[in-house]
Amino acid sequence: MSDQPTTLVKETGWRKASSNPSLPEVFRSMKIPKNGSWFRKFLAFAGPGYLVAVGYMDPGNWATDLAGGSMFGYTLLSVILLSNLMAILLQALAGKLGIVTGRDLAQACRDHYSKPVAMGLWVLCELAIAACDLAEVIGSAIALNLLFGLPLIYGIIITVVDVLLILLLQNKGFRKIEALVITLIVTIGGCFLIEIFLTKPELGSVLRGFVPSGEIISDPKMLYIAIGILGATVMPHNLYLHSSIVQTRQFEQTILGKRQAIKYSTWDSTIALFFALFINAAILIIAAATFHTSGHTDVAEIQDAYNLLTPLLGTAAASILFGVALLASGQNSTLTGTLAGQIVMEGFLNIRLPAWLRRLVTRLIAIIPAVIVTALYGSEGTADLLILSQVILSLQLSFAVIPLVKFTSDKNKMGSFANPLWMKILAWTVAVVIAGLNIVLLVQTFI
Incomplete structure (x- = not known):
């Protein structure tokens, strides 16, 4: 055991040799202090978890949370809580995969599966990202429309600016991206903290909402929204993202160094996801306390929620x-x-494409369908599109979760870092629950 701190984890169990670095522009670009307190080291690792948490509070979540709160009151708070606990486990596994193997989840799939299987997984993942981006782009456009009266089409086109913003920030260091993301999360959290104060929800009803109810499974409409919440909370592309951005840290490539990196990375993502839990729960609580209790049980569109908050709460600030x-x-x-x-x-x-071209392509995958949909349907139907996008994400989720659990449980790939028995059981249970809910959704949707 004396050589543990300097022993590298042996790479075995992969069909292909090690991949090129993930996000090469920022790979291992951030130094980790070798000395100092545990808190100083934790701060050096803190950041990636908040980029991951962003995906758990995107506009797609808003649509499903608003629909769930206005239609069913506080009942679906339990789904948000359970989904968040699943997310904490899965993101911890994603971070561990990236730290131990030096591969992100996409590279791991390519290096493990045959080319046809890997290509199939890539297509499914791109569809999920397109669905997610559609929700994000439409959400930003709706916000610009509500706040400034900007037409939806123009708002959607403006979102392409984020390509330039990422290039600018990444050239100044990955920490700048993390700082911007955390600032925006604090802004969102602060807004909803004030909103909860204005709505004054009943504490007892809120607490009861966090207790699971059998009605969620028996009521088809409630189940549809619940699976949409699951798809909006545990997002497949976040597993790929997290397994990559944890590699921006210069942790020591030893067993001890990787164990330390896994510990701090898990703390980082867990704390960040509790912020996401607060924001998701806050949206549903506001919808339940404001709309459901006043008889407005059909508020699923973000525009309707925006327009109703002022008259119902008596202040334009809401x-x-x-x-x-x-x-x-x-x-x-x-x-x-x-x-x-x-x-x-x-x-x-x-x-390997130029950085600006890579990001332009991924942005256009979302911009083009969003422009077409908005031109055809305008503001009407955006709530249905947002909820549907989250259901699509949920259906794709198993194709990211199952490889992740499989890889992190494999001793040939992970060595001493492979999931212990209790974690294997828990992770596979989560994977089976997600797959089972998706099958129920398909049956109810098409049959």
């Missing part, structure tokens, strides 16, 4: 704060979604 939080959420999500698109494209296809 609607303005809602719009500001939505804009911050949309911008944050498009930023991290673009990064995830780059990681997936590079990881599965092993292609």
Whole structure:
């Protein structure tokens, strides 16, 4: 055991040799202090978790949370809580995969599966990212429309600016991206803290909402929204993103160094995801306390929520704060979604394109369908599109979760870092629950 701190983890169990670095522009670009307190080291690792948490509070979450709160009151708070606990486990596994193997999840899939299987997984992942980006782009455009009266089409086109923003920030260091993301998260959280104070929800009803109810499974409409919440909370592209951006830290490539990196990375993502839990729960609580209790049980569109908050709460600040939080959420999500698109494209296809071209391609995958949909349907139907996008994400989720659990449980790939028995059981249980809910959704949707 004396050589443990300097022993490298042996790479075995992969069909192909090690891949090129993930996000090469910022790979291992941030130094970790070798001395100092544990808190100083934790701060050096803190950041990636907040980029991941952004995906758990994007405009797609807003649509499902608003629909769930207005239709069913506080009942679906339990789904948000359970989904968040699943997310904490899965993101911890994603971070561990990247730290131990030096591969992000996309690279790991390419290096493990045959080319046809890997290509199939890539196509499914791109569809999920397109669905996610559609929600984020439409959400940002709606926020610009509500706050400034900007037509939806123009708002959607403006979101392409995030491509330039990422290039600018990444050239100044990955920490700048993390700082911007955290600032926007704090803005969203602050807005909803004030909103909860204005709505004054009943504490007892809120607490009862966190207790699971059998009605969620038996009621088809409630189940549809619940699975949409699951798809909006545990996002497949976040697993690819997290496994890549944890590699921006210069942790020691030893067993001890990797164990330390896993510990701090898990703390980082867990704390960040509790912020996401607060924001998701806050949206549903506001919808339940404001709309459901006043008989407005059909509020599923973000525009309706914005317009109703002022008359129901008696202050214009309620609607303005809602719009500001939505804009911050949309911008944050498009930023991290673009990064995830780059990681997936590079990881599965092993292609190297100029940074500006990679990000432009991934942005256009979302912009083009969003422009077409908005031109055809306008503001009407955007709530249905947002909820549907989250259901699509949920259906794709198993194709990211199952490889992740499989890889991190394999001793040939992970060595001494492979999941212990209790974690294997828990992780596979989560994977089976997600797959089972998706099967139920398909049956109820098409049969």
